[in-house]
Amino acid sequence: MLTFPAHDYSAATGFGTNTLDRLSERREDAAFIASLRADTAARAILFVGELIVVGEGAQVIHPKGLVDALGGQWDEAVLLGVDGTGPLFAATVEPFGEDAPFTLENLRPLAVEGAGGVPVPRDVLGAVAQARGVLGWHMRHQFCSNCGAPTVMAQAGMRRDCPSCGAHHFPRTDPVVIMLAVNGDKCLLGRQTRFVNGVYSCLAGFMEPGETVEAAVRREIWEEAGVQTSRVSYHASQPWPFPSSLMIGCFAQATSTDIDPRDAELEDVRWFDRADIAPMLDQTHPIYAAPPPVAIAHHLLRAYSVHGAPVVLADAPTPVSA
Amino acid sequence: MLTFPAHDYSAATGFGTNTLDRLSERREDAAFIASLRADTAARAILFVGELIVVGEGAQVIHPKGLVDALGGQWDEAVLLGVDGTGPLFAATVEPFGEDAPFTLENLRPLAVEGAGGVPVPRDVLGAVAQARGVLGWHMRHQFCSNCGAPTVMAQAGMRRDCPSCGAHHFPRTDPVVIMLAVNGDKCLLGRQTRFVNGVYSCLAGFMEPGETVEAAVRREIWEEAGVQTSRVSYHASQPWPFPSSLMIGCFAQATSTDIDPRDAELEDVRWFDRADIAPMLDQTHPIYAAPPPVAIAHHLLRAYSVHGAPVVLADAPTPVSA
Numbered sequence: 001m002l003t004f005p006a007h008d009y010s011a012a013t014g015f016g017t018n019t020l021d022r023l024s025e026r027r028e029d030a031a032f033i034a035s036l037r038a039d040t041a042a043r044a045i046l047f048v049g050e051l052i053v054v055g056e057g058a059q060v061i062h063p064k065g066l067v068d069a070l071g072g073q074w075d076e077a078v079l080l081g082v083d084g085t086g087p088l089f090a091a092t093v094e095p096f097g098e099d100a101p102f103t104l105e106n107l108r109p110l111a112v113e114g115a116g117g118v119p120v121p122r123d124v125l126g127a128v129a130q131a132r133g134v135l136g137w138h139m140r141h142q143f144c145s146n147c148g149a150p151t152v153m154a155q156a157g158m159r160r161d162c163p164s165c166g167a168h169h170f171p172r173t174d175p176v177v178i179m180l181a182v183n184g185d186k187c188l189l190g191r192q193t194r195f196v197n198g199v200y201s202c203l204a205g206f207m208e209p210g211e212t213v214e215a216a217v218r219r220e221i222w223e224e225a226g227v228q229t230s231r232v233s234y235h236a237s238q239p240w241p242f243p244s245s246l247m248i249g250c251f252a253q254a255t256s257t258d259i260d261p262r263d264a265e266l267e268d269v270r271w272f273d274r275a276d277i278a279p280m281l282d283q284t285h286p287i288y289a290a291p292p293p294v295a296i297a298h299h300l301l302r303a304y305s306v307h308g309a310p311v312v313l314a315d316a317p318t319p320v321s322a
Numbered sequence: 323m324l325t326f327p328a329h330d331y332s333a334a335t336g337f338g339t340n341t342l343d344r345l346s347e348r349r350e351d352a353a354f355i356a357s358l359r360a361d362t363a364a365r366a367i368l369f370v371g372e373l374i375v376v377g378e379g380a381q382v383i384h385p386k387g388l389v390d391a392l393g394g395q396w397d398e399a400v401l402l403g404v405d406g407t408g409p410l411f412a413a414t415v416e417p418f419g420e421d422a423p424f425t426l427e428n429l430r431p432l433a434v435e436g437a438g439g440v441p442v443p444r445d446v447l448g449a450v451a452q453a454r455g456v457l458g459w460h461m462r463h464q465f466c467s468n469c470g471a472p473t474v475m476a477q478a479g480m481r482r483d484c485p486s487c488g489a490h491h492f493p494r495t496d497p498v499v500i501m502l503a504v505n506g507d508k509c510l511l512g513r514q515t516r517f518v519n520g521v522y523s524c525l526a527g528f529m530e531p532g533e534t535v536e537a538a539v540r541r542e543i544w545e546e547a548g549v550q551t552s553r554v555s556y557h558a559s560q561p562w563p564f565p566s567s568l569m570i571g572c573f574a575q576a577t578s579t580d581i582d583p584r585d586a587e588l589e590d591v592r593w594f595d596r597a598d599i600a601p602m603l604d605q606t607h608p609i610y611a612a613p614p615p616v617a618i619a620h621h622l623l624r625a626y627s628v629h630g631a632p633v634v635l636a637d638a639p640t641p642v643s644a
Contacts, residue, residue: 002540212335
């Protein structure tokens with residue numbers, strides 16, 4: 001079982017603690033994979049479409065027998081990895097009736113609130129994110145993007161192969177930059193129309209081909225706020241399986257303050273006082289609120305609230321003179 | 323035209339300096355895109371399959387008229403962005419005869435050595451990487467992965483739409499971790515069979531669903547070398563368009579020294595003395611060599627050569643107390 005050092009800020013984000021050994025170097029070994037499937041200690045995380053199967057006490061890890069019992073195919077279950085208990089797989093099953101001792105839940109509220117007042121343990125959420133990411137990818141990639149033919153699962157579910165043109169397809173992960181632009185004791189937040197009233201969060205956007213993390217951070221802040229930034233420093237990253245993003249969390253030094261958005265992506269974008277951030281994070285602010293700890297935005301804001309403007313100097317000790 | 327602050331280490335990597343304004347917020351505006359296509363100052367970067375069209379003096383940016391002249395379709399050219407000269411597009415053209423005043427070049431050696439002794443300017447290489455990345459994506463994504471139907475270009479070439487099931491597909495960028503594990507005055511390098519004799523480089527590997535950058539770094543070092551690591555710190559990133567990677571460059575603190583690879587990906591992996599790194603980078607070492615400055619591995623190694631073990635402490639000033 002993997003462990004996480006205290007200075008791994010990424011492990012503090014939602015879905016950031018995944019204790020499985022993925023055994024990625026053994027996925028080609030069919031006999032080994034078969035032995036894991038045959039293991040009586042094998043378990044599975046189950047989805048019906050995008051909804052996760054949750055049992056009593058917020059249980060999301062089920063005995064392997066439940067896969068076939070709920071109309072799934074154990075032979076097609078995706079290997080997530082192994083921990084101290086045994087192998088863990090992910091599988092899609094059929095919808096079930098209301099009398100079943102399970103419910104179907106959306107993963108996002110489940111991660112924030114748990115089920116029936118019981119939270120899902122942090123390290124289990126890491127494996128759940130992996131399961132949702134790879135199962136969602138299989139759902140959306142039944143056909144070969146290169147030739148249009150149906151594809152088949154390979155490598156214990158971590159690849160899809162095209163029998164027609166021979167292409168190999170791997171799970172897709174989309175890098176997204178999410179960042180807090182800082183100007184002394186002010187930081188830049190925006191709100192999307194779909195946010196709950198009063199909630200503001202960090203700006204964010206998908207990276208594009210031929211772009212560095214730093215360039216993407218500056219571009220997105222420019223597009224969404226019209227604010228210019230210079231120094232960018234990385235803080236932490238987070239898998240975000242809605243459907244398949246890697247959130248790359250950064251701070252950016254603002255060099256202008258006028259707000260004049262280039263696009264219409266945000267309903268509002270504005271500067272907040274650093275002193276407002278802690279109550280926004282703790283949901284005690286009279287007007288505004290910030291995202292919960294499941295979101296990497298919470299952790300960027302918490303670091304800024306505690307340390308202030310020096311957060312953007314994180315990489316200062318290692319200038320390259322070459 | 324975009325500029326890059328001196329402390330942007332990513333801008334120092336090959337393909338890391340892209341001065342185009344991508345105008346991504348205006349891609350939906352068909353009339354605006356048409357006006358850019360009609361602009362007499364519009365230019366294009368051209369490819370035949372994976373090979374780039376290079377003119378006299380290592381010229382890779384051509385007048386827009388050359389697209390149709392070489393059998394391409396100007397109406398289907400992909401908008402890369404604009405700079406002080408005008409709009410810049412990317413297009414695929416037909417193979418041409420030996421009497422044409424152009425050659426077809428592989429991008430990797432072109433980036434390292436230039437053409438006919440003439441280097442391609444650094445900021446032009448950024449746009450070239452963007453062009454190769456997005457054109458390659460179009461080549462491999464003519465069909466809908468969701469339903470198998472043929473797709474069509476949208477948003478000036480930055481999206482493909484499926485007329486059959488309605489899916490929108492965006493260019494794919496695969497995050498890859500590349501890292502230098504450090505143990506005081508020793509660092510861990512490996513060589514692939516395809517490397518030139520004596521060349522060693524940083525370990526690297528594709529990130530997986532449900533994984534943080536830090537977890538991926540530790541996993542890849544464990545798989546390829548059997549070495550355990552704790553603290554991971556981000557250094558820089560690089561677009562690597564072979565075919566569509568984002569290289570995320572990190573340092574990692576090694577906590578074990580025995581080498582015992584889990585997989586067979588590397589021909590050899592070993593510890594190098596810090597004192598050997600500078601001559602390896604400068605190609606003056608009697609036995610070994612390291613990658614050229616086009617590669618982010620070069621920059622990780624240069625930073626370690628100059629600063630030593632403190633490179634892994636880059637993020638130390640911003641612990642999160644929350």
